Amino acid sequence: MAYQDFREFLDVLRRHGELIDIDRPVALSDVGKALKRSNMRQGPALMFKQNGTEFPLVGGVYSTRSKALLAFETTNDNIFDKVVAGLSRRLAPTIVSGQALCQEHVITGDAIDIRRFPVPVYSPKDGGAYITPGIVVSKDPENGVTDIGHYRFMVLDGKLMSFLTEPHHRLGKNLAKHKRLGLQAKGALVIGVDPVIAYACQAQVSDDTDDWHVAGGLRNAPVDLTKCKTVDLEVPATAEVVVEFEVDQDKLYPEGPLGEHTGYYDGTAIDQPAARITAITHRRNPIFQGLLTGKPVTENHILKQIPFEASFYATLKRQFPTVARVSLRAASSVSYYVVIAMKPRFAGEARQAILAAMSSNIRPKWVIAVDPDVDVNDSAEVEWAMSFRVQPERDVFVMDQLPRGGCDPSIPVPPGVPTYHLTSSAVGIDATYPLDQTWPEEADVPGWESFPLPELDNLKR
Numbered sequence: 001m002a003y004q005d006f007r008e009f010l011d012v013l014r015r016h017g018e019l020i021d022i023d024r025p026v027a028l029s030d031v032g033k034a035l036k037r038s039n040m041r042q043g044p045a046l047m048f049k050q051n052g053t054e055f056p057l058v059g060g061v062y063s064t065r066s067k068a069l070l071a072f073e074t075t076n077d078n079i080f081d082k083v084v085a086g087l088s089r090r091l092a093p094t095i096v097s098g099q100a101l102c103q104e105h106v107i108t109g110d111a112i113d114i115r116r117f118p119v120p121v122y123s124p125k126d127g128g129a130y131i132t133p134g135i136v137v138s139k140d141p142e143n144g145v146t147d148i149g150h151y152r153f154m155v156l157d158g159k160l161m162s163f164l165t166e167p168h169h170r171l172g173k174n175l176a177k178h179k180r181l182g183l184q185a186k187g188a189l190v191i192g193v194d195p196v197i198a199y200a201c202q203a204q205v206s207d208d209t210d211d212w213h214v215a216g217g218l219r220n221a222p223v224d225l226t227k228c229k230t231v232d233l234e235v236p237a238t239a240e241v242v243v244e245f246e247v248d249q250d251k252l253y254p255e256g257p258l259g260e261h262t263g264y265y266d267g268t269a270i271d272q273p274a275a276r277i278t279a280i281t282h283r284r285n286p287i288f289q290g291l292l293t294g295k296p297v298t299e300n301h302i303l304k305q306i307p308f309e310a311s312f313y314a315t316l317k318r319q320f321p322t323v324a325r326v327s328l329r330a331a332s333s334v335s336y337y338v339v340i341a342m343k344p345r346f347a348g349e350a351r352q353a354i355l356a357a358m359s360s361n362i363r364p365k366w367v368i369a370v371d372p373d374v375d376v377n378d379s380a381e382v383e384w385a386m387s388f389r390v391q392p393e394r395d396v397f398v399m400d401q402l403p404r405g406g407c408d409p410s411i412p413v414p415p416g417v418p419t420y421h422l423t424s425s426a427v428g429i430d431a432t433y434p435l436d437q438t439w440p441e442e443a444d445v446p447g448w449e450s451f452p453l454p455e456l457d458n459l460k461r
Contacts, residue, residue, distance in 0.1 A: 192240025
């Protein structure tokens, strides 16, 4: 049964000890410190009730795998299969009638001031206060297909926010199409939703896919939407806060820096488009949300990992049926380091799968193929396969002139050069057994898992 809203999920987190309330004053400039400390010990989400604004702020909602299991209402053994099955479904959204909860309060005109809400400055070197967990809703102006995705927004003043999107992101493509057609681009920034909608944002799907259908399939229930007040878009009816905006693509504003998902600051402030707020709607007594990003592993990496792996696996499996599992490492910001477990059917197939991964939109720099007997999530097993099943001259190759991954600090951006002009390289390692070579028998101790050893099992640790 899908969660009806953000609050229901927060209640579940609290009952499981995965959310604690902080009832003492905590400045917005200290929120990042608190979230980092909890994150480093795989701790609970934190609700900051006294943050200097009239609204509570919650952060760390997606910071651990245990919270992801609660979001999907499943176990660690079943979550991958459940997400893969959910991504194979498509359920169209429904439009609710009457007043939606997300529009219990409607703010327009001179009353608009995003600074009323608790937007943290996560680190002293950040360019400003950032909304990091917001989901942007936009539409392709040519076919009307909806995209939902996470994008960072820096508060410039009460009615203006600059934001970052890469040209290969669907929002970036939608903005480019609006500009080419001479149309005013508009969007909605949604904060505080059923958690599975947030995970659906990370799924890697084709540009002609309506993301509300993806979210419905992943929830196994349609998403209830309502029409926005000032833009022609639909948003989740039970969202905590919705910021409606139009995009100024002609006049650029400074954006950044921010400690990004790579674990580095992405240079200095650069000029970007801005979102001019046309309305803010919210529930009665809304709960605002924060999200810590930066050096892996932080909350955004856990949020990305499960849907990235599941959607990448489903795409690869269609072309290579013997693919058994994939791992996109959280420590590599999920997309830069990929391990594929497969049983090659013919010579060169593992290399072909590696090349397919390199050509995907996740843009990895390291792709390793191993046999299915290797646990792709166990670094020691992957390193074992790389050490003893690989001859570098035969099995390691480099591909250059590939599209650059987003925010990759190893590729400097010269002043005035658009990021889509930059290229990268990637390493492929075929660590599968060569088909034409006889291999020694593995040395292991069969039966060790079931051997009774109560002295060890009862040991207090």
